[in-house]
Amino acid sequence: MGTITAADISEAGVVGAGGAGFPTHVKLAGKADTVLINAAECEPLLHKDKEVLRAYVDEVLAGLGIAMRLVGAQRGVVGIKEKYQDVIDLLRSKLPKNMDVAPLRDAYPAGDEFILVYDVLRRVIPPGGIPLAVGAVVMNVETAMNVALASDHPVTEKYLSVAGAVAEPVTLRVPVGVTLAQCVAAAGGPTVPDANYVVGGVMMGYLEENHEALVDKTTGGVIVLPGNHVVVRRRRQDWKQIVRIGRSACDQCSFCTELCPRWLLGHPIEPHRAMRSLEFNLVGEASVVGTQFCCECNLCSLYSCPEDLDPKNVCTQNKRRLAAEKKRWENPPFNPRRPDQHMENRKAPMPRLMTKLGLRQFRNVGPLNDALLPVEKVGIKLKQHIGAPCEPLVRVGDRVSTGQAIGRPPLNNGKPALGASVHASIDGTVTAVENGVVWIETK
Ligand code: SF4
Ligand code: SF4
Numbered sequence: 001m002g003t004i005t006a007a008d009i010s011e012a013g014v015v016g017a018g019g020a021g022f023p024t025h026v027k028l029a030g031k032a033d034t035v036l037i038n039a040a041e042c043e044p045l046l047h048k049d050k051e052v053l054r055a056y057v058d059e060v061l062a063g064l065g066i067a068m069r070l071v072g073a074q075r076g077v078v079g080i081k082e083k084y085q086d087v088i089d090l091l092r093s094k095l096p097k098n099m100d101v102a103p104l105r106d107a108y109p110a111g112d113e114f115i116l117v118y119d120v121l122r123r124v125i126p127p128g129g130i131p132l133a134v135g136a137v138v139m140n141v142e143t144a145m146n147v148a149l150a151s152d153h154p155v156t157e158k159y160l161s162v163a164g165a166v167a168e169p170v171t172l173r174v175p176v177g178v179t180l181a182q183c184v185a186a187a188g189g190p191t192v193p194d195a196n197y198v199v200g201g202v203m204m205g206y207l208e209e210n211h212e213a214l215v216d217k218t219t220g221g222v223i224v225l226p227g228n229h230v231v232v233r234r235r236r237q238d239w240k241q242i243v244r245i246g247r248s249a250c251d252q253c254s255f256c257t258e259l260c261p262r263w264l265l266g267h268p269i270e271p272h273r274a275m276r277s278l279e280f281n282l283v284g285e286a287s288v289v290g291t292q293f294c295c296e297c298n299l300c301s302l303y304s305c306p307e308d309l310d311p312k313n314v315c316t317q318n319k320r321r322l323a324a325e326k327k328r329w330e331n332p333p334f335n336p337r338r339p340d341q342h343m344e345n346r347k348a349p350m351p352r353l354m355t356k357l358g359l360r361q362f363r364n365v366g367p368l369n370d371a372l373l374p375v376e377k378v379g380i381k382l383k384q385h386i387g388a389p390c391e392p393l394v395r396v397g398d399r400v401s402t403g404q405a406i407g408r409p410p411l412n413n414g415k416p417a418l419g420a421s422v423h424a425s426i427d428g429t430v431t432a433v434e435n436g437v438v439w440i441e442t443k
Contacts, residue, residue, distance in 0.1 A: 043201030162366075176217060246278050388412075
């Protein structure tokens with residue numbers, strides 16, 4: 001492994017593997033004093049970060065070291081739940097002097113990067129800001145591993161947890177571009193007749209009705225749940241229902257605000273005010289500008305509200321409307337020195353969250369199966385990242401091999417637009433390039 005550069009990371013198509021897919025070479029173009037590896041993994045039933053860290057600790061730490069060099073950081077920290085003592089011990093046996101481990105409480109949302117930065121560094125990212133604003137860069141475990149491998153392994157594989165109502169909850173290693181249904185089958189298949197797929201996690205993920213949807217570089221997990229499960233029912237509530245019930249049943253107790261992690265950090269978001277504003281607006285639009293700072297963690301809707309109302313969706317709808325109207329709260333009130341004194345006590349303990357969400361019935365394990373899932377067909381999305389979709393480099397009938405670039409970001413004034421290259425994840429023939437997907441089959 002030679003000295004890995006930002007160009008290697010770009011060419012390998014590395015993006016944030018645990019979130020929205022921000023191109024990593026762009027993130028590492030900033031300057032920071034600390035790089036944090038986010039191994040907090042606070043979504044219930046997900047295990048892949050801890051499993052990847054245990055199996056590939058050397059690669060993850062190498063990726064952390066590369067990121068530190070590129071951003072000029074003196075310190076690297078791995079934030080991981082204190083309950084994973086075996087992984088912490090393993091890390092401590094390997095860490096060089098300029099890296100350490102930050103054990104975290106088993107609470108939600110420990111993995112929110114604003115919370116992680118505060119818990120580890122006691123720095124508060126300002127509302128609407130990014131970790132770089134306080135001298136930090138945050139990377140996902142798998143992203144760090146992909147950085148370490150960037151010189152000769154483009155991103156063609158994905159690790160993801162498959163959990164919930166499946167026969168064998170597992171962490172899988174799959175080629176990018178397999179279907180969700182193939183992953184669920186590899187976990188022994190559903191144990192319920194009406195299987196619903198929640199992708200990304202029960203708190204922040206989404207209900208995917210298309211079971212043939214494709215795994216991309218950001219897919220972190222699939223939770224299978226029966227149709228009558230509370231998490232599925234809540235996802236299926238329509239907006240009119242949310243507004244009608246919210247308007248009549250919200251008693252303004254403000255629990256949603258008092259447990260909101262961003263409000264506890266001192267950000268000007270008060271979901272109970274957004275709920276209150278529904279009373280005064282016949283079309284159900286909350287008119288509270290602070291909703292733009294909601295991180296959509298769902299804690300208010302799925303945990304805090306005693307009436308099971310949906311302040312998160314009220315905030316989210318409003319946030320989107322404000323963005324569409326190009327309304328932004330410039331210089332929001334914020335005192336970075338004084339997060340709420342009750343912050344630590346108001347985090348949602350994982351056992352209590354699991355109980356509230358009806359998840360205790362499922363096995364909370366995800367052992368790693370490190371054998372690459374064999375498949376005969378993949379669909380590689382040309383957009384798996386924040387930025388512009390890639391332009392295809394291949395045509396129907398072309399032979400491609402694993403790791404070959406098949407799409408690159410378009411040029412914008414002679415420079416590549418924000419984005420990340422995509423690569424073939426199996427050897428085969430291109431059978432279609434349609435609707436933003438390159439299909440490859442092994443024939
Ligand atoms: S917690 Fe529920 S009932 Fe209380 S203010 Fe918030 S939305 Fe209303
Ligand atoms: S989803 Fe709710 S708890 Fe989470 S940040 Fe938004 S308002 Fe706060």
